[in-house]
Amino acid sequence: MNQIDVRLQDLARDVFGDDSLVLTDATEPAEVPGWDSFGHVNFMLSVEHDFGVAFSEEEFVGFADIRGLKRILTDKLVSLQP
Numbered sequence: 001m002n003q004i005d006v007r008l009q010d011l012a013r014d015v016f017g018d019d020s021l022v023l024t025d026a027t028e029p030a031e032v033p034g035w036d037s038f039g040h041v042n043f044m045l046s047v048e049h050d051f052g053v054a055f056s057e058e059e060f061v062g063f064a065d066i067r068g069l070k071r072i073l074t075d076k077l078v079s080l081q082p
Contacts, residue, residue, distance in 0.1 A: 004070055004077075011050055015043045025067035051077065 001009075009023045016034040029035040035043065044060055047053075047069075053076040063069045 004073065007050060008047065008066065008070070008073075011046045012043060015039065015046055023066050025065065025070070027066045028064060047073065053077065053080070 005023070009021065012023055012032065013019050013021045016032060016039060018033065021032065023032075029040060032039075040061075044055060048055060051073060053073065055072070055076075059072050063072060
């Protein structure tokens, strides 16, 4: 696991209240108990805050699995580098 994986998993465990939650690249929101529309907003706001990024509306909802979220997040982080 790289640092992004660890941070996303820690955030998901906190937001969804499940210390045993394991995220993989193939994990889809529907597979995570509590990841409904309200849970999605809470998780994504936590990701924005923790990583210091801001997602567009399309990015906020535009991924099907953790791999897609990581792709969007990685692009954001690269664009922040000097």
